[in-house]
Amino acid sequence: SQKIEQNSEALNIQEGKTATLTCNYTNYSPAYLQWYRQDPGRGPVFLLLIRENEKEKRKERLKVTFDTTLKQSLFHITASQPADSATYLCAIIKAAGNKLTFGGGTRVLVKP
Amino acid sequence: GAVVSQHPSRVICKSGTSVKIECRSLDFQATTMFWYRQFPKQSLMLMATSNEGSKATYEQGVEKDKFLINHASLTLSTLTVTSAHPEDSSFYICSVPQGVLPEAFFGQGTRLTVV
Numbered sequence: 001s002q003k004i005e006q007n008s009e010a011l012n013i014q015e016g017k018t019a020t021l022t023c024n025y026t027n028y029s030p031a032y033l034q035w036y037r038q039d040p041g042r043g044p045v046f047l048l049l050i051r052e053n054e055k056e057k058r059k060e061r062l063k064v065t066f067d068t069t070l071k072q073s074l075f076h077i078t079a080s081q082p083a084d085s086a087t088y089l090c091a092i093i094k095a096a097g098n099k100l101t102f103g104g105g106t107r108v109l110v111k112p
Numbered sequence: 113g114a115v116v117s118q119h120p121s122r123v124i125c126k127s128g129t130s131v132k133i134e135c136r137s138l139d140f141q142a143t144t145m146f147w148y149r150q151f152p153k154q155s156l157m158l159m160a161t162s163n164e165g166s167k168a169t170y171e172q173g174v175e176k177d178k179f180l181i182n183h184a185s186l187t188l189s190t191l192t193v194t195s196a197h198p199e200d201s202s203f204y205i206c207s208v209p210q211g212v213l214p215e216a217f218f219g220q221g222t223r224l225t226v227v
Contacts, residue, residue, distance in 0.1 A: 032214040043205045043218035096214040099146055104155045
């Protein structure tokens with residue numbers, strides 16, 4: 001069966017450092033892999049997506065890599081700030097308009 | 113970009129009663145919307161796909177008679193939790209795909225507590 005795994009342990013990081021989160025998937029060939037941010041009691045907010053034929057994508061302080069051989073995506077937050085503290089979810093999708101399948105999320109806590 | 117409005121944000125109801133949750137797409141006409149459920153410290157699990165003009169498609173294990181979905185127009189989908197029980201207490205979130213774009217917009221979520 002399809003499985004998407006993220007590190008369930010919270011990531012505690014010092015302000016200014018780079019946070020790196022991992023997303024692994026099995027039994028799936030997504031066309032897109034996406035990363036969302038979720039704050040407590042709120043719906044997810046889209047951050048970045050990367051296509052199956054792309055290796056890396058950047059947006060401001062965020063960077064996503066995608067290795068379809070390893071079936072893994074890495075999500076980096078550089079120069080982290082306390083405001084980056086949230087849960088980050090990876091999600092995969094077969095095609096635009098289809099349903100998203102989410103990983104369990106990784107909570108990030110950036111300490112000042 | 114598309115904005116999704118979900119209402120109510122919180123609701124407390126008595127066991128045995130029904131609760132309706134609305135999901136509106138404010139900027140985008142959506143033939144499809146998705147309903148997710150999220151238990152504490154867990155990820156979002158898809159419950160059903162809401163289809164405008166036709167029946168909803170439910171995921172395995174989700175009772176269609178308990179979670180009624182009505183996609184009344186291209187901008188509104190409703191989820192009704194019927195005969196709610198304490199185990200239905202959860203965070204319900206809708207999402208609207210953006211057509212040709214793969215990313216989705218999500219509602220603010222509804223915290224349902226059944227007492």
